[in-house]
Amino acid sequence: MDAYLIAIGTIAGIYLLLALGLNLQFGLTGLINFGHVGFFCVGAYTSAILSTKGVPIPLSLAAAAALAMLAAWPLGIISIRLREDYFAIVTLGFSEVVRLVVTSEGWLTNGVQGIAGIPRIFRAGGGEAQAVLMLGLTLAFCLISIVAMMRIVRSPFGRMIEAIRDNEEAVRSLGKEPARFKMQVLLLGSMLAGISGALYAHYIGYISPDQFIPFVTFQVWMAIIMGGVGRISGTIAGVLILMFFLEGSRFLRDVAPFIPEVSMASIRLGVIGLALILFTIYRPQGLMGDFTKR
Amino acid sequence: MILNINDVSKAYSGLVVVDKVSIRLDDGEMIGVIGPNGAGKSTLFSLVTGFLEANDGDVVLDGRSIGRQSAAERARHGMVRTFQVPREFANMTVRENLMAAAPRQSGENLINAFFRPRLVAAQEKEIGARVDETIAFLKLERVADSLAGQLSGGQKKLLELGRALMTGARVILLDEPFAGVNPVLIEELSSKIRELNARGIGFLIIEHDLGALSRLVSKLYVMDRGRLIASGTPQEVLADPLVREAYIGGGLA
Structure with a gap:
């Protein structure tokens, strides 16, 4: 049971990094990024490929963050000035392009077979000690990101991105260029997704293209919507709710053993979908409040 | 700060919405722009402030041509607009x-x-x-x-004016500052504008409330179907038969 909780905690931390990035982009700035998983994928593959080729893991983690940002940069240049719905479509397309590239460039990514034997970050000690250290590292990244995010929210930069979320035209009328701020937000969010992807790859030990489908992006969206868009506490709460539903539905079989194994995946999706519907009807501002105040 | 709008034009696939409009706003001057609905007044503001790209003509601020700059750049030079429908954060x-x-x-x-x-x-x-x-x-x-x-509609207009002031603007373009504002607050808003003008800030104002506007500005320009059809002091302009024709023609007696 302890091992189970440590595992859930680590996965929750990985989701939290993704969700913090998306909350910065959508919750605070209003960027509708439907391609978050693309940057997660870039980070995962970068660190997996480098570390299996013998590059030290601290370096491969840094490279994952850098490459995720490097992928976001040209995307930002061509799409950051688009209206928000168009930006959403472009980013969704981007994440699918990333997935297709890692599927077809077998010489680099081993194609559909994926990359196995990705080294763990902590190799000393027994399995349990390794797991605890991995949990600690993941949560440390989360903590740093949360502190940084709080700093951003309280800064004039944070005020400006909220202004952009509320009314971009008005921001321009005051002599500020929204594109500059949105680009930085896109890069920061991608960096978090890249780090998250690298941690995921080293934690799971095996990655393949089918783990990086748009559904991952939408799980993160569900988390921030259920928790409360635009608030850091909401992001944390949302990830916990998401984990509760994802994991809780595992135990559904104990109460309802008549459900066949193959239906479980669909049932879990159904449960999350139902929760999302109930949230949008009864608590559209999410669990932790609304846009209004921190 | 002197604002020169020189022969600015805008057409949408052949339909001319603003036709060679020229307006000069001298240092610390206060000018009104009136005209029936659809005359092109708001479009003119968007062209001057860079929210729309003009097909022709130029905007010159203190001798510097800014007609090809982005909206944000123009605002940084000291010319800030407000919006007909307030765009508060x-x-x-x-x-x-x-x-x-x-x-x-x-x-x-x-x-x-x-x-x-x-x-x-x-x-x-x-x-x-x-x-x-x-x-x-x-x-x-x-x-x-x-x-x-x-906030109420009037308070939002005040807030937009306040934001423009915070930028340090020397020329402020107000797009219907009195629309949807209660009469008491219109008086209040007018007196604030007058006070700011006395401090040297130039104003270009679009407004349908001719009474309130005439008491405020020294000069009125009249637009109809994209063109300037008259200009002069409020008394002169409002007595002009061409202007009365345009307004009655536009359904606004």
């Missing part, structure tokens, strides 16, 4: 709205926000003091910490 407080408008904030740079907290804090304090002054000037004290989205 609805989920931010009145105070935050005004803070955001201050120019050249070092804390808008992420590196400074993270690594030079003292520089940023000092500047925030400075901006905060200016915001307090602006709030007191506009008599928005009671709502200073309310969300801007919850």
Whole structure:
């Protein structure tokens, strides 16, 4: 049971990094990024490929963050000035392009077979000690990101991105260029997704293209919507709710053993979908409040 | 600051909405632009402030051609507009709205926000003091910490004026400042505009409330179907048969 909780905690931390990035982009700035998983994928593959080729893991983690940002940069240049719905479509397309590239460039990514034997970050000690250290590292990244995010929210930069979320035209009328701020937000969010992807790859030990489908992006969206868009506490709460539903539905079989194994995946999706519907009807501002105040 | 609008034109696939309009706003002058609905007044504002690209003509601010610059660049030169339908930052407080408008904030740079907290804090304090002054000037004290989205129409117009002031603008273009504002607040708003004008800020104002506008401006320009059809003092213009024709023709007696 302890091992189970440590595992859930680590996965929750990985989701939290993704969700913090998306909350910065959508919750605070209003960027509708439907391609978050693309940057997660870039980070995962970068660190997996480098570390299996013998590059030290601290370096491969840094490279994952850098490459995720490097992928976001040209995307930002061509799409950051688009209206928000168009930006959403472009980013969704981007994440699918990333997935297709890692599927077809077998010489680099081993194609559909994926990359196995990705080294763990902590190799000393027994399995349990390794797991605890991995949990600690993941949560440390989360903590740093949360502190940084709080700093951003309280800064004039944070005020400006909220202004952009509320009314971009008005921001321009005051002599500020929204594109500059949105680009930085896109890069920061991608960096978090890249780090998250690298941690995921080293934690799971095996990655393949089918783990990086748009559904991952939408799980993160569900988390921030259920928790409360635009608030850091909401992001944390949302990830916990998401984990509760994802994991809780595992135990559904104990109460309802008549459900066949193959239906479980669909049932879990159904449960999350139902929760999302109930949230949008009864608590559209999410669990932790609304846009209004921190 | 002198604003010269020179022969500015805009057409949408052959339909001319603004046709070679020229207006000169002298240093500290206050000018009104009137005309029936659809005359092209708001489009003209968008062309002058860079929210729309003109097909032809130029905008010159203090001798500098700015007709090809972005909206934000033009605003940084000291010419700021407001909007017909107020565009407040609805989920931010009145105070935050005004803070955001201050120019050249070092804390808008992420590196400074993270690594030079003292520089940023000092500047925030400075901006905060200016915001307090602006709030007191506009008599928005009671709502200073309310969300801007919850203000009345008139208060939102005041807030937009306040944001323009916070940028340090020398020329302010007001797009229907009195629309949807109750008569008491119109008087209040007028007196604030007059006071700012006395401090040397130039105003170009689009307005349908001819009474309130005539008491404010020294000169009126009249637009109809994209063109300037008359200009002069409010008395001259309102007596002009061509203007009466345009207004009655436009259904606005």
